[in-house]
Amino acid sequence: MCPPCYHDRKSPRASFHDYQAGIYFVTICTKDKRHYFGKVQDGIMHLSPIGEFCQQQWEEVSSHYPYATVPLFVVMPNHVHAIVSINQETECAIQKTDREALATVIGGVKREVTMFARKRKIEFDWQSRYYDRIIRNMWEGNNIANYIENNVARWDSDEYYRKEP
Template sequence: MHLSPIGKFCQQQWEKVTEHYPYATVPLFVVMPNHIHAIVSINQETEPAVQKTARETLAIVVGGVKRSVSSFAREHKIEFGWQSRYYDRIIRNRGEGNNIANYIENNVARWDSDEYYSKEP
């Protein structure tokens, strides 16, 4: 996968999530041409002032990443927009986590069969 400048910036933001949100870690993610897959772990004990559910806290993390990438796009005059919502799923057990991790790790190799695949840049 060859990332565009905005894709590279997005990747950097996901790599630095814990710097901005100490209660969140991202053990696995992949930036695709038109979407992102990530496993985000929320540890609410790390941030005792956070009195939100894990799903609300995840929304803060995802919103922060989306905001920084959008700002980068505006600063560099790159036409860009996020879809308004994102799909989240709470991983309930190791087997489910392994299946999701496998999907993320192999997503790049399956890109040309993805329903959103486009040869356009």
């Protein structure tokens, strides 16, 4: 019996939502949760060169994708948390037919960081998928924002924490 094909996987997407507009909590991990982006020391995130570039890409999302804004994000040693807002009203978002607007933004950031690493011969790879959650109300959004803002301070107890050898 052959292993299940990629196309046979159950989609993690909500069937009731078209992912063209809304506000999302996104988590993207590095492959094997390796600490490519830097390290947390004394409650401060110290970014590596690839971590600095990753942070810059998140800061510039709106200049590359006018239909998207990122009001809050954090780059951690082995993952990124972000709140991504997609605005359906912009012409760019409305014209999207073949890919979800959110997936386009995430794919673009992942691609740029990967190309940065390859050009500089820095070992790096992303986990193939990412986690997203639709933020449904202000209460949920405030809890997620608090989680992101305190992620560095809570690093030792974070679910993505993993000591590097």
